[in-house]
Amino acid sequence: MRALTWHGTHDVRVDTVDDPEIINSRDAIIEVTSTAICGSDLHLYDGVIPGVRPGDVLGHEFMGRVVETGKDSTLEKGQRVVVPFTIACGGCFHCKVQQFSACENSNPAEKQDMSATLYGHPMAGLFGYSHLTGGYSGGQAEYVRVPFSDVGPIAVPDHLEDDQVLFLSDILPTGWMAAENAEIQPDDTVAVWGCGPVGLFAIQSAIHMGASKVIAIDHYPHRLALAKQMGAEIIDFRKTNVREALMEMSGGIGVDAVIDAVGMEAHGFAIDNMIDIVKQKVGVGADRASALKQALLAVRPGGRVSIPGVYGGMTDKFPLGALMEKGLQVRTGQTHVQRYTKDLLKKIEEGTLDTTFMISHRLPLEDAARGYKCFREEQDSWTKVVLKPGMTD
């Protein structure tokens, strides 16, 4: 089959690789019809995450048709499904309490040591996201082997287009959980840092949950325009003093909840790399770290802090005092996708959530390498790239 494979920093290629096979009885094979490039794929592209090996197939946002099933899969051939990026077994303690992204059984035993050393516990398995999270072949391919296919994949009705439901795989539930983690109350003023796809979905979700005002912070004009289109007020941090503006826009009280949808992209996962990376890329590293720091200072005492942005290691000069003295509540984590897919699919069907507005480019899978390059280098206009394996130029 054809698949987008990683070969090194800023070197991804569409190669011919072996087709996936059913290995365990709960597996299914999906023929991919749509798959997206995620902002977090750029961490892999930039080479800041260890444990990616040449030849690894990337991609964790995908959907398609079931073409083969193991004997214990509950899927049927021909069924159209969206696959969560988090692989969850459904049977362990964490799955039973709906903390699917902490599944204890999806990351192969021999792959758990690296994340266990870094974080004290191993991470769950994820599709196409380095050997730290299992080394599973990802979805930017013609076919994918999907383990525990009786737990994750959600069947979608034929009257919904791929583009309407594809983001159930990651960014839609991620934006939703970000807003949920901010515990939004009516009358709240909520500030969101970062107007990438997750930030945009978090804005939409916060408004849906009844926030009276959502303020979006970014510097890309087109992304800010999309945030405005979704109902947010906007701040361009290159032009405006963000903290002062947020105080004024919240009547001098401070915002009730903050959402950091930026993350620390400049940072690698390995602890001993962190300081070096910051030193090498002072501009980028400092900017990105400052989003969370700014958020912690801007939120009102007793307020809520939600962090959907990806962080991998440690940070310097963290305003721990603001956290304690203001009595803040912090919630974060990889998305428990399986917890949200059913309800969010219903909202898509009802037309209460817009899931296609951010898609800027649709490309054949063969053009995936160009997709990565442009998504990274032209962030203002390339807001979201969807790859279509079946599409011809």
Next chain:
Amino acid sequence: MRHDRDKGLAGAAVGVGLALGGLAFGAFLTQRRKGGGDDAPFYTRKSPERDDAVLGRTVTIRKPRAELYEFWRDFGNLPQFMENVETIRSEGDHRVWTIKAPAGRTVDVRTEVSEDTQNERIAWRSVEGSDIETSGSVEFTDAPGDRGTRVSLVMSYDPPAGELGRAVAKLFMREPEVQARHDLKRLKMLMETGEIATSARTKDETRKAKQQENG
């Protein structure tokens, strides 16, 4: 108990399998359990005494105690999750564990069950004629609420005896605690999900296939 043993060899010996244990192990455990001063398991102690070849590891499995006990008690089941153990067969009162070694070689570890308390604990130790001296025990206790069962494995082993043991140890350097940890994770996967997770894309890429290939 010897405390001056060669760590490398000792480590390798257990690396040869989760399988195995030392003599006088029971007495050793009792002694260790008493001497602590806190409530932590003896094998988590920082003391320099911990240079011996003992390891312990607990995993919580969301299954009833009786089911896990029954599964373990049938030693023939263990190679399903113990990656280095090829087979465990019964010979009279003895179980013979055939442990994989490089270049297609194997070593046989001959054990007897030294304790068997239903739904609680199984202990075993090697007997005369075993390639490696070892002992081990597994304990099953209820986890709180519906969290299942805590399964604790404790293993002890002596450096491998004889030329073959030494050769195997040299060739087969695998960190025993790592092996134990991985094997217990695989047991948990097998019991909770009915299968052992693999990220292989094709059957030829699975660890099993690769091990067979490397013979």
